[in-house]
Amino acid sequence: MTNYIIDKLYNRVEExxxxxxxxxxxxxxxxxxxxxxxxxxxxxxxxxxxxIDATWDVxxxxxxxxxxxxxxxxxxxIAYKKTLDYLRxxxxxIIADIKRGDIAATATMYAKAHxxxxxxxxxITLSPYMGMxxxxxxxxxxxxxxxxxxxxxxxxxxxxxxxEYLDTTGDKKxxxxxxxxxxxxxxxxxxxxxxxxxGGVIGCTHVEEGKKIRSNYSxxxxxxxxxxxxxxxxxxxxxxxxxxxxxVVNSSRGILLAYKKENREKEFAxxxxxxxxxxxxxxxxxxKNI
Amino acid sequence: MTNYIIDKLYNRVEExxxxxxxxxxxxxxxxxxxxxxxxxxxxxxxxxxxxIDATWDVxxxxxxxxxxxxxxxxxxxIAYKKTLDYLRxxxxxIIADIKRGDIAATATMYAKAHxxxxxxxxxITLSPYMGMxxxxxxxxxxxxxxxxxxxxxxxxxxxxxxxEYLDTTGDKKxxxxxxxxxxxxxxxxxxxxxxxxxGGVIGCTHVEEGKKIRSNYSxxxxxxxxxxxxxxxxxxxxxxxxxxxxxVVNSSRGILLAYKKENREKEFAxxxxxxxxxxxxxxxxxxKNI
Numbered sequence: 001m002t003n004y005i006i007d008k009l010y011n012r013v014e015e016x017x018x019x020x021x022x023x024x025x026x027x028x029x030x031x032x033x034x035x036x037x038x039x040x041x042x043x044x045x046x047x048x049x050x051x052i053d054a055t056w057d058v059x060x061x062x063x064x065x066x067x068x069x070x071x072x073x074x075x076x077x078i079a080y081k082k083t084l085d086y087l088r089x090x091x092x093x094i095i096a097d098i099k100r101g102d103i104a105a106t107a108t109m110y111a112k113a114h115x116x117x118x119x120x121x122x123x124i125t126l127s128p129y130m131g132m133x134x135x136x137x138x139x140x141x142x143x144x145x146x147x148x149x150x151x152x153x154x155x156x157x158x159x160x161x162x163x164e165y166l167d168t169t170g171d172k173k174x175x176x177x178x179x180x181x182x183x184x185x186x187x188x189x190x191x192x193x194x195x196x197x198x199g200g201v202i203g204c205t206h207v208e209e210g211k212k213i214r215s216n217y218s219x220x221x222x223x224x225x226x227x228x229x230x231x232x233x234x235x236x237x238x239x240x241x242x243x244x245x246x247x248v249v250n251s252s253r254g255i256l257l258a259y260k261k262e263n264r265e266k267e268f269a270x271x272x273x274x275x276x277x278x279x280x281x282x283x284x285x286x287x288k289n290i
Numbered sequence: 291m292t293n294y295i296i297d298k299l300y301n302r303v304e305e306x307x308x309x310x311x312x313x314x315x316x317x318x319x320x321x322x323x324x325x326x327x328x329x330x331x332x333x334x335x336x337x338x339x340x341x342i343d344a345t346w347d348v349x350x351x352x353x354x355x356x357x358x359x360x361x362x363x364x365x366x367x368i369a370y371k372k373t374l375d376y377l378r379x380x381x382x383x384i385i386a387d388i389k390r391g392d393i394a395a396t397a398t399m400y401a402k403a404h405x406x407x408x409x410x411x412x413x414i415t416l417s418p419y420m421g422m423x424x425x426x427x428x429x430x431x432x433x434x435x436x437x438x439x440x441x442x443x444x445x446x447x448x449x450x451x452x453x454e455y456l457d458t459t460g461d462k463k464x465x466x467x468x469x470x471x472x473x474x475x476x477x478x479x480x481x482x483x484x485x486x487x488x489g490g491v492i493g494c495t496h497v498e499e500g501k502k503i504r505s506n507y508s509x510x511x512x513x514x515x516x517x518x519x520x521x522x523x524x525x526x527x528x529x530x531x532x533x534x535x536x537x538v539v540n541s542s543r544g545i546l547l548a549y550k551k552e553n554r555e556k557e558f559a560x561x562x563x564x565x566x567x568x569x570x571x572x573x574x575x576x577x578k579n580i
Contacts, residue, residue: 101442130447133448162418167459170457
């Protein structure tokens with residue numbers, strides 16, 4: 001039986017809770033004492049390293065948002081690579097939030113880029129606008145068991161109404177068509193935990209929709225963004241989980257910038273840890289109260 | 291009056307024809323004599339440079355597909371940057387085919403990455419799945435006039451049926467909803483040529499649809515992929531243009547690998563030029579015959 005990465009992620013959630021630490025590291029987030037005497041690239045990596053060291057044992061995984069690194073060009077991507085290398089060496093699970101969406105030879109190149117070589121991650125996020133052939137080129141990696149993807153499905157930004165939320169003549173919303181298709185495609189890559197290696201990015205919206213999405217897509221592992229800074233609450237998030245598993249909940253600024261609330265710049269990593277624990281426990285509590 | 295980049299592109303099409311040279315440069319495309327004595331990064335750049343030098347005066351612009359460079363990690367991205375720098379220094383118009391699709395702070399980071407700094411391009415491609423707030427963060431750059439975007443609208447891959455081609459209850463297909471929205475959004479960024487700085491990626495499909503899309507979206511500039519290697523023909527492409535303008539037609543492998551048809555490895559750049567001219571003239575002829 002294939003040993004799927006999704007099982008590893010599931011087990012991490014069992015052991016450490018649902019928190020996914022988002023390393024969306026902007027230069028402006030980094031305290032001065034970390035910046036001093038370091039290049040931008042070094043400062044970003046040092047900041048990430050201290051955050052990772054302070055949070056790994058209370059987090060299921062780390063999501064690295066590549067846009068923040070691309071914004072700094074080659075220097076930024078050196079820090080991106082070093083961060084992924086550090087996470088991999090520690091045995092941590094990496095979700096590369098790249099939202100690539102292309103087909104055929106181009107998608108094969110993205111697969112090579114982010115499942116192999118300098119920018120290797122365990123999971124990547126994908127955008128399905130061009131259709132299922134924008135997911136297929138990644139399947140050979142899923143087949144081997146070592147990699148997984150999260151397709152955008154239903155996000156919680158206002159613009160989600162524009163496309164994802166359109167009603168189709170087939171009595172489904174666009175996002176439901178996407179969810180159905182990735183569920184079908186994912187069946188061949190189901191781990192022993194019952195979830196498939198093709199997960200979905202599902203933003204927290206409102207109670208009724210949360211319940212419906214969770215029960216309709218019981219084999220889909222969710223990457224749930226938007227906790228904290230973007231307004232998601234523990235009670236809402238709990239509805240998107242199955243007994244506290246079946247998904248990870250990302251917080252980026254909420255964790256990285258926890259130190260700013262109390263002016264504890266020197267203790268930014270400790271503040272991140274405290275925030276991650278608080279978040280983990282709040283969601284655990286909310287899950288109990290469902 | 292703002293001097294829009296879309297006017298520059300329009301004028302280039304008037305002067306040089308509709309060909310967009312796609313620099314989707316895989317290592318396997320590069321002849322041995324270029325590879326010899328060079329690192330991968332140097333070989334890619336040298337190949338691109340010779341293609342650019344041989345085709346710029348018969349092409350409207352260059353589309354650089356970042357996936358091919360990402361696939362080689364940092365080395366690849368050094369070649370990507372050098373290629374963009376070279377194009378910019380020559381005054382050529384660059385479309386960075388990145389198909390990024392994210393929102394808010396993340397999209398702002400992508401804008402910084404690809405409209406500024408190391409990876410600066412004139413146009414970028416975007417994926418609209420998350421909605422119009424995945425396009426909005428780029429608008430401040432469009433406002434200044436110097437930058438433009440192409441949103442995915444209707445592509446010609448089989449998977450386009452999965453989402454883009456779904457019928458919505460509003461009597462429009464998903465791609466038509468997208469096209470309507472970007473048309474509306476683009477109005478504020480209309481150049482003196484009549485086209486807006488928010489173009490659309492429109493694949494060649496079939497005659498009737500081509501005519502309909504062209505007439506429904508008369509102010510949208512089209513980026514038309516799929517010529518040659520992917521099966522698009524001059525007669526089809528001509529229908530997506532307005533009197534031979536209003537769009538650029540991309541060919542990547544068709545041009546880069548033209549030398550393979552005749553085993554003229556040493557003359558790969560000349561073969562690329564011949565192919566670009568052949569393509570330009572075939573489309574010009576087809577436009578006359580509409």
